[in-house]
Amino acid sequence: MxxxxxxxxxxxxxxxxxxxxxxxxxxxxxxxxxxxxxxxxxxxxxxxxxxxxxxxxxxxxxxxxxxxxxxxxxxxxxxxxxxxxxxxxxxxxxxxxxxxxxxxxxxxxxxxxxxxxxxxxxxxxxxxxxxxxxxxxxxxxxxxxxxxxxxxxxxxxxxxxxxxxxxxxxxxxxxxxxxxxxxxxxxxxxxxxxxxxxxxxxxxxxxxRLQPDLTGHEERTVACYSCGQLAMIADGERNRCLFCNTNEATKYLIVEYLLQSLHNDGVRVRACPRCQRELLVDGIRSASGPDPVSFCFGCATRIPDTAPDAPGEPR
Known part of the structure; x- marks a missing residue:
């Protein structure tokens, strides 16, 4: 019972x-x-x-x-x-x-x-x-x-x-x-x-349907901050997502990642060791591989982990 x-x-x-x-x-x-x-x-x-x-x-x-x-x-x-x-x-x-x-x-x-x-x-x-x-x-x-x-x-x-x-x-x-x-x-x-x-x-x-347009751009394709899809292609000045049509200038895009870094320990914005501009973002999902990478939106390229830090940046 x-x-x-x-x-x-x-x-x-x-x-x-x-x-x-x-x-x-x-x-x-x-x-x-x-x-x-x-x-x-x-x-x-x-x-x-x-x-x-x-x-x-x-x-x-x-x-x-x-x-x-x-x-x-x-x-x-x-x-x-x-x-x-x-x-x-x-x-x-x-x-x-x-x-x-x-x-x-x-x-x-x-x-x-x-x-x-x-x-x-x-x-x-x-x-x-x-x-x-x-x-x-x-x-x-x-x-x-x-x-x-x-x-x-x-x-x-x-x-x-x-x-x-x-x-x-x-x-x-x-x-x-x-x-x-x-x-x-x-x-x-x-x-x-x-x-x-x-x-x-x-x-x-x-x-x-977007794969033909993304093919060949894997090294500069990252996850879009707006929709989250691996469909945003960076060219150094502008960043366009083919999935949701977000089209953002790099100087404004970096503000989005600065905001993300406030509540996401894996994301950090710092100076790039190549171009010296503070446009390098750690913890970015990239079409180049499964693991998060460091990507510079000024150079529009992935920065290897072995690259030396920019002057004044912590290693």
Whole structure:
């Protein structure tokens, strides 16, 4: 006999069917979005907007906003499972009354990632962390200042975060769910997976079509800071991404990498030992090989690790 606090586990096929049927019944007059179903619902909206027949500015706007909302909800749902006080901006001032009423300032997404890693022992890669921070920057720019981005870039960037969140659901959140809880979101999770497959297929097909234009330029082709695809060709003065059509002068592009270096330990901007200009970026993904490289956007070339540092630069 099950314990009083446990859901009885269906022991036959009819029991499973009844559990799924009950989980799918929704009261149209009741607003009921527990954290994980709420986050999943946001992801359904993201997929809807990014897989529209014509992805327009409004689709981009709500895809970014809802993807950030989903990220915050799902990461913090796992923190609550560890302990409800961890979602407070200052856990030392947490009270159960304020938690139950929702009357508190919650931690940032960046802090949530740190607490999941350090306290809940949840594995989140640096690559995933970087994608989440890029998303937060997009959301803040859109919410407060307006955001102008090519739809292809947004779709590719969103695909990386979606991919992380689907794996986060599978590996971190769903294992702690009952059958009824899984059944309640199964349909929506299926729609998200289908949408993610569509986004990946779009990215793969577009990169395939671009290969003839990229062939022969591997040594000066790097990952685009905007869409993340290995499709940005540098020429020393300008840097054009064939995937998302970003076309940035080097003097402005280097500012993007300076900003990245603030939250990514693998990226560093320094003086180039060849041209002496501070346009050398360490930790760049390049089409020339699988490992991050040091690439000078002034020379438009990879700088070998054995090259001497520029005067005044640490070795």
């Amino acid at each position: 099950p314990m009083p606090d446990q859901d009885p586990a269906p022991t036959d096929e009819s029991g499973v069917i009844e559990t799924v049927r009950a989980a799918g019944e929704v009261d149209p007059h009741r607003l009921d979005f527990p954290p994980v179903p709420n986050g999943v619902d946001y992801l359904v909206s993201v997929v809807h907007h990014l897989t529209a027949a014509e992805v327009g500015p409004r689709d981009i706007k709500y895809a970014v906003l809802h993807l950030q909302a989903a990220t915050e909800v799902l990461l913090k749902a796992r923190l609550v499972r560890e302990h409800w006080s961890l979602v407070f901006d200052d856990p030392g001032k947490a009270t159960e009354r304020r938690f139950r009423s929702g009357d508190f300032k919650s931690c940032t997404t960046t802090e949530a990632v740190t607490r999941l890693r350090n306290i809940a022992d949840v594995s989140i890669t640096d690559q995933a962390d970087s994608a989440l921070k890029d998303l937060a920057r997009d959301r803040n720019a859109l919410q407060h200042f307006g955001l102008s981005h090519d739809a292809r870039a947004v779709e590719a960037r969103a695909g990386r975060v979606l991919d992380f969140l689907v794996r986060f659901l599978d590996d971190v959140l769903l294992p702690g769910f009952s059958l009824a809880e899984v059944a309640a979101i199964a349909s929506d999770v299926g729609r998200i997976r289908d949408g993610l497959s569509s986004i990946h297929a779009f990215v793969t097909e577009r990169m395939r």
